[in-house]
Amino acid sequence: MASGPDDHTIEIVAFPKGSVLFKQGDKGEAAYILNSGTVGLYRESLGRRVPLASVRRGEMFGEMAATDGSPRLASAFAIEDSVLMVIPAAAMRDKMRTADPFVKAMIDMLSGNLRRVHETHTPKSRSLLDGVNALLRQCDVIGRFLQANLPQEFKAELSLRLKTLGSLLKEMRRIAMTHREQDRRDDAVPHEADLPH
8 A cells, every 4th residue: 555644545456456455364454435447356265265355436335454453354455456545544543443332333333233244245246247257266176175085976977077077067157158248237356367376
């Protein structure tokens, strides 16, 4: 984040495509509002990067960690060149300290509830491609399950079906990507290929 004259200055900052705004586990030093471009959010889980959401113009993100000082639940990166309003955590916390105690308690409770939801969140599909990618991620989960010590007959039968399903889903993803113009809905989840390496 660009440094300002003090820790309460709201800034407009340009982030080039591929820039990492913050990483999962980082201290929440700021909240962000997207002015232009697209930002992707993802979580690290079981050694994999799981796409969560694409942030669109006018949307805020990163506010929970900036408000309550807890570690970031996800990582954020610029999918394309993006311009963001960067709101320092100190400014947000000062506003919280002066808020009505009832309002502050409600916000704390809502933040806690949201945090618990995010910890077990499965990305919500918005487009056909989102749905197919979600099914492919579930195939990966089943594939990891099949690495366990299981009865050979059960493992072989399930592995065969999983391979067939995976092939069908990959073909569906190819079709969905080839004919993207047929689905007017925006993707809610960034594509794994777009995630930073």
